[in-house]
Structures are given as C-alpha cells and as structure tokens.
Amino acid sequence: TRRITVRDIALAKERGEKWPMLTAYDAMTASVFDEAGIPVLLVGDSAGNCHLGYDTTVPVTLDEMTMLSSAVVRGTSRALIVADLPFGTYQEGATQALRSATRLVKEAGVGAVKLEGGQRSHEQIRLLVEAGIPVMAHIGLTPQSVNAMGYRVQGRGEEAAARMLQDAKAVQDAGAFAVVLELVPAELAAEVTRSLQIPTVGIGAGPDTDAQVLVWTDMLGLTSGRVPKFVKKYADLREVMGSAAKSFAQDVVGGAFPAEEHSVH
Numbered sequence: 001t002r003r004i005t006v007r008d009i010a011l012a013k014e015r016g017e018k019w020p021m022l023t024a025y026d027a028m029t030a031s032v033f034d035e036a037g038i039p040v041l042l043v044g045d046s047a048g049n050c051h052l053g054y055d056t057t058v059p060v061t062l063d064e065m066t067m068l069s070s071a072v073v074r075g076t077s078r079a080l081i082v083a084d085l086p087f088g089t090y091q092e093g094a095t096q097a098l099r100s101a102t103r104l105v106k107e108a109g110v111g112a113v114k115l116e117g118g119q120r121s122h123e124q125i126r127l128l129v130e131a132g133i134p135v136m137a138h139i140g141l142t143p144q145s146v147n148a149m150g151y152r153v154q155g156r157g158e159e160a161a162a163r164m165l166q167d168a169k170a171v172q173d174a175g176a177f178a179v180v181l182e183l184v185p186a187e188l189a190a191e192v193t194r195s196l197q198i199p200t201v202g203i204g205a206g207p208d209t210d211a212q213v214l215v216w217t218d219m220l221g222l223t224s225g226r227v228p229k230f231v232k233k234y235a236d237l238r239e240v241m242g243s244a245a246k247s248f249a250q251d252v253v254g255g256a257f258p259a260e261e262h263s264v265h
C-alpha cells in the first residue's frame with residue numbers, strides 16, 4: 001500500500017467525497033488511526049496543549065514538532081501526514097518558512113505542512129509550494145494568535161465574512177492544497193467551500209465543509225475539563241484509563257497482582 005497524496009485529496013473534492021482528519025502526536029496513537037483508515041493525520045501544534053502540557057500552542061518549538069512528526073510518520077504507512085509549522089517559525093517571511101518546512105519534510109518525513117493565516121501568509125505558501133512542499137492553510141480562528149484575537153468565533157458580520165472569503169481565495173491562489181476553517185459560522189463555511197476548488201477542512205465550521213478535523217484527545221474524551229461545543233466525544237478514554245490505573249493500584253496494594261499466570265519460575 002502507498003501513502004495518500006495531495007493528489008488523492010484533490011480527486012476527493014472532484015468526486016464530492018467527504019473525508020476525516022484527526023490529530024496525532026505519537027507513533028502508537030497514529031498507528032491506531034492509520035489502521036482505522038483515517039486518510040490524513042495532522043501533527044497539530046495543539047500538541048502544545050494536548051500532549052506537552054503547555055497552556056497554548058504558542059510555546060511549541062520546531063524541534064518538538066520535528067520529534068513528534070517523526071514518531072507519527074514511523075507509526076503509519078498509509079495516511080498523509082501533515083505537520084504544523086509552530087508559531088515563530090514562518091512569520092518572518094517566505095525563506096524562514098521554507099527553512100522550517102524543509103526540516104519537517106527532510107528530518108521527520110511528513111508529506112505536507114500546515115501554517116496559519118490567509119493573505120498574510122500568501123508569500124510563505126507560494127514559496128513552499130514552488131519548492132515542492134504541499135501546504136494546508138488555516139484561517140478563521142488561528143490559535144497561534146490567541147494573544148491578539150482570543151478564542152472567538154471568526155467571520156461574524158458582513159465585513160469579516162468578506163475578509164474570510166478573500167483569505168480563502170488568497171491561500172488557494174498561493175497554491176495551498178486545502179484550507180482549515182476553524183470556528184466559523186456554518187453558513188459562511190458553506191459559502192467558502194462552494195467558492196473554492198480546493199477542499200475545506202472544518203473544525204467548528206458546520207456540516208458543509210469538504211472534510212472534518214477533530215483533536216484526537218477531545219474526540220476520545222481524554223482531555224481534562226471542558227471541551228469546545230463543536231467537539232463530539234466518541235469515547236471516554238479518561239474514565240477508561242483512570243479506572244484501569246485504579247484497579248492496577250488496588251491489585252498491587254492488595255496482592256492480587258501479579259497472580260500465578262503472570263509469574264515465571
């Protein structure tokens with residue numbers, strides 16, 4: 001079996017086929033999703049909050065993304081692996097973006113990178129695509145800008161909606177193969193999706209985008225505390241893992257583990 005490519009992604013839009021994307025930050029989790037047939041896995045910088053214990057995605061470094069991305073690539077054989085360029089590794093300009101993306105492609109072996117921003121990231125996207133690195137764009141709520149924008153719905157009101165459409169067109173013109181729409185009103189996400197030739201990947205963007213992405217720790221109920229309204233919880237891994245750990249602890253304290261069958265003589 002060969003890996004999914006950005007060409008396959010383009011064909012899916014032509015055929016009107018929807019597809020799922022999940023985040024992954026380690027080889028074992030990635031292998032589960034790969035075997036489940038998830039065609040695209042994102043090594044998101046949500047690893048900052050969901051895997052590395054930071055409060056936001058802002059502190060995540062390129063070294064960390066390279067390490068996590070390598071593990072995800074090693075754990076998979078079929079999925080297209082997309083890695084986020086973390087904050088501060090592409091905003092200086094196109095050459096910085098190319099240097100950063102090149103590390104993720106050469107050292108980690110990812111098939112594509114993702115970066116935040118519409119028109120403001122146009123130059124970066126263009127140079128990466130010219131260099132042969134497929135780029136997924138990301139507009140709407142862009143968490144790396146949390147200090148400037150907070151975590152609020154984007155594209156509300158006519159002016160903001162028009163700007164988002166322009167941003168979407170700008171990343172398509174620059175050569176992006178897909179664009180994430182995060183926390184965008186469903187009607188606007190539908191309009192953006194109709195307006196573009198490239199697929200839209202929604203998160204909190206309603207049912208009419210070409211693809212849907214969720215953060216895996218949210219989707220599987222591992223995240224502690226509240227998750228956003230747009231998340232659907234498909235399992236309660238926090239409960240499963242917590243009670244398993246408690247059972248193990250009880251067994252050890254009470255002497256029930258290890259039993260005869262776990263022992264060698």
Ligand code: KIV
Pocket residue numbers: 023042043044045046047084138180203213214215
């Ligand atoms: O980092 C991430 O997980 C993301 C997705 C939410 C699109 O950027």
Ligand code: NA
Pocket residue numbers: 044045046057084
């Ligand atoms: Na991200």
